[in-house]
Amino acid sequence: MSVYESIGGAAAVDAAVDIFYRKVLSDDRISHFFDDVDMDGMRAKQKSFLTMAFGGPNEYTGKDMREAHKHMNLTEEHFTAVAEALVGTLNELEVPQEHIDEIVNIAVSVKDDVLNV
Amino acid sequence: MVAINFTSEQEANQQVELEQGETVLDGLLRAGHDIPYGCRAGVCQSCIMQCSSKNMPSQAQQGLKPAQKELGYFLACNCLPSEIMDVSTAVSKSEKVSAKILEKTYLNNNVLRLRIDKVFDYKPGQFCTLWKNKTVSRCYSLASIPQKENFLEFHIKKLDKGQFSKWAHNDLQVGDSIGVQGPLGECFYSYTDISKPLFLAGIGTGLSPLYGVLRDALERGHNGNINLVLGAKNADDFYLVDDLLALERRYIQLNVHFVAQTLLKSDDNKHIVEADIYEYIHQVVPDFKNQRVFLCGADSFVKKMKRRCFMAGANMPDISADAFLAFNQ
Numbered sequence: 001m002s003v004y005e006s007i008g009g010a011a012a013v014d015a016a017v018d019i020f021y022r023k024v025l026s027d028d029r030i031s032h033f034f035d036d037v038d039m040d041g042m043r044a045k046q047k048s049f050l051t052m053a054f055g056g057p058n059e060y061t062g063k064d065m066r067e068a069h070k071h072m073n074l075t076e077e078h079f080t081a082v083a084e085a086l087v088g089t090l091n092e093l094e095v096p097q098e099h100i101d102e103i104v105n106i107a108v109s110v111k112d113d114v115l116n117v
Numbered sequence: 118m119v120a121i122n123f124t125s126e127q128e129a130n131q132q133v134e135l136e137q138g139e140t141v142l143d144g145l146l147r148a149g150h151d152i153p154y155g156c157r158a159g160v161c162q163s164c165i166m167q168c169s170s171k172n173m174p175s176q177a178q179q180g181l182k183p184a185q186k187e188l189g190y191f192l193a194c195n196c197l198p199s200e201i202m203d204v205s206t207a208v209s210k211s212e213k214v215s216a217k218i219l220e221k222t223y224l225n226n227n228v229l230r231l232r233i234d235k236v237f238d239y240k241p242g243q244f245c246t247l248w249k250n251k252t253v254s255r256c257y258s259l260a261s262i263p264q265k266e267n268f269l270e271f272h273i274k275k276l277d278k279g280q281f282s283k284w285a286h287n288d289l290q291v292g293d294s295i296g297v298q299g300p301l302g303e304c305f306y307s308y309t310d311i312s313k314p315l316f317l318a319g320i321g322t323g324l325s326p327l328y329g330v331l332r333d334a335l336e337r338g339h340n341g342n343i344n345l346v347l348g349a350k351n352a353d354d355f356y357l358v359d360d361l362l363a364l365e366r367r368y369i370q371l372n373v374h375f376v377a378q379t380l381l382k383s384d385d386n387k388h389i390v391e392a393d394i395y396e397y398i399h400q401v402v403p404d405f406k407n408q409r410v411f412l413c414g415a416d417s418f419v420k421k422m423k424r425r426c427f428m429a430g431a432n433m434p435d436i437s438a439d440a441f442l443a444f445n446q
C-alpha cells in the first residue's frame with residue numbers, strides 16, 4: 001500500500017489542505033508566493049501539491065515541476081519553509097512518523113526540479 | 118497563432134485568427150461578430166458558447182454544470198485556446214426567459230427594489246443575469262425567498278454612468294418585460310447549516326443576497342447564532358433598516374450590526390456604529406472556527422474578508438462569497 005492510501009487518500013488531502021494553506025499564508029518567508037487573490041484557484045493547486053507529496057495519483061513530470069516553478073526564483077530557504085509547513089500539517093493531523101518520513105522523501109526527490117537547479 | 122472556426126445562426130463556418138493572449142470572446146468581437154457578453158470574468162455566463170471539438174481548456178468550463186460541460190458548453194470570455202477549436206453560439210439561449218416588472222420601489226436615495234415575475238425556482242442568494250437589450254446584461258442577486266414570495270426581488274444600486282442601473286432606475290417601467298437568465302451561483306443556505314453559527318457580511322447592495330440567505334435560514338428554523346454585519350460609507354446608505362431591526366427583535370439568535378465609515382452629528386444613530394468594518398468584525402467574531410460564512414458585495418471587500426475569515430479559522434468550503442465584479446469595459 002502507498003503512503004497516500006495508508007493515510008486516507010483524497011480525504012487526507014481534504015483534511016490537510018486548509019491547515020497547510022493557512023500555515024503557508026502565515027509564513028513571511030513564502031506567503032507572497034501564495035498571495036493569489038483567487039483563493040479558490042490557489043487552494044486547488046495546494047491540493048495538487050499535497051496529492052503529489054503524499055505519493056498519490058498525478059500526471060506531473062519533472063519537466064512540469066520545472067515549468068510550474070521556473071519564474072519564482074526559489075531558493076533552499078523557500079523549499080525548507082514549504083517542507084516545514086508540510087511536516088507541521090502532518091503532525092497536527094497525527095500522521096505516524098514513518099509516513100511523514102516517506103512523504104518528506106517524496107518532497108526531497110523533486111527538490112532539484114522545483115528549484116530548477 | 119491559434120484559429121477558431123465560428124458558426125452562428127446567421128453565419129456559416131468562418132475562421133478567426135486569435136492574437137497572442139486573446140480570448141475567444143475578444144477575438145470574435147474584434148472580428149465584428151455580435152456575441153453577447155456581460156462580466157468578461159467567467160461569472161455571468163452571458164457569453165456561453167458551444168464547442169464541437171474536444172480540445173477545450175478546462176478553465177473555460179469553470180462554474181458550468183456537469184451536463185453543460187458534457188454538451189461542450191464553455192464561457193468565451195474565459196477561453197484561451199491552445200489548439201484550433203470549432204465553436205458556435207450556444208443553443209442554450211433558450212435559457213433566457215422574459216419576465217414582467219411587477220413593482221419598483223426606492224429603498225433609499227440610490228437603491229431600487231425591483232420585483233419581477235417568478236419565472237423559475239431558485240435558492241435565495243443566487244444571482245441572475247438581467248438583460249437591458251440584446252447585448253447589455255448585468256448580474257443581480259436574489260433577495261426574495263421562494264417559499265413565501267411569488268416574485269423575484271433585486272436590489273439595484275444606481276451608478277451615475279451605469280449603463281444598466283441608470284436605465285433600470287430611470288426608464289424601466291412597471292408592466293415592461295425584461296430578459297432573465299439563471300439562477301446561478303453557490304452562495305446559498307442549506308439544511309446542513311442548520312445549527313452552525315452563521316456569519317453574514319456585506320457592503321452596499323451586498324445586503325441583497327444576504328437578505329435572501331438570512332430569511333431563508335430563519336424560515337427553515339436555523340437555531341445557531343447569527344451575526345449579520347452591514348457596512349456603508351454613511352448612515353443614509355443603509356436600507357431595509359427597520360425590516361432588519363424587526364427581524365432582530367423577533368429572532369433571539371439574530372444580531373444585526375450596522376457599521377458606517379463616518380457618522381454625522383445629525384445622524385439618528387442608535388443602531389449604527391462608526392468603525393473600520395474589518396476591525397469591528399474582528400471584535401465581534403475573533404475566532405471563525407466552525408463559522409458558516411457568507412460574504413457579498415464589492416470585490417475588494419469580499420476578497421479581503423475571505424482571507425481574514427480563513428486565517429481566523431474558517432474552512433474554505435464553509436465560506437460562500439458573491440463578489441459583485443464590475444463589468445470590464
Ligand SMILES: Cc1cc2nc3c(=O)[nH]c(=O)nc-3n(C[C@H](O)[C@H](O)[C@H](O)COP(=O)(O)OP(=O)(O)OC[C@H]3O[C@@H](n4cnc5c(N)ncnc54)[C@H](O)[C@@H]3O)c2cc1C
Pocket residue numbers: 156160244255256257258259271272273274276278279280281282283322323325326415439440441442443444
Ligand atoms: C455575481 C454578481 C452579483 C451582483 N449582484 C448585485 C446586486 O445584487 N445589486 C447590485 O446593485 N449590483 C450587483 N452586482 C453588480 C452589477 O452586476 C453591475 O456591475 C452594477 O450594477 C453596475 O452596472 P451598470 O451597468 O449600472 O454600470 P456600468 O455601466 O457597468 O459601469 C458604470 C461605471 O461605474 C463603474 N462601476 C461598476 N461597478 C461599480 C461599483 N460596484 N462601484 C463603483 N463603480 C462601479 C464602472 O467601472 C464604470 O466606470 C452584481 C455583480 C455580480 C458579478
Ligand code: HEM
Pocket residue numbers: 030033034045048049052053060068069072074078079080082107108110111114
Ligand atoms: C516539495 C516540493 C514541491 C512540490 C512537489 C510542488 C508541487 C507543485 C504542484 C503540483 C503545483 C501545481 C502546478 C499546476 O498544476 O499548475 C505547484 C504550484 C506552485 N508551487 Fe509548488 N511544489 C513544491 C515546492 C514549492 C515551493 C518551495 C514553493 C515556493 C515557496 C512553491 C510554490 C508554488 C506556487 C506559487 C505554485 C502556483 C504556481 C502558479 O499557479 O502559477 N512550490 N507546486
Ligand code: FES
Pocket residue numbers: 154155156157158159160161162163164165192193194195
Ligand atoms: S461569463 Fe463571459 S461575459 Fe460573463
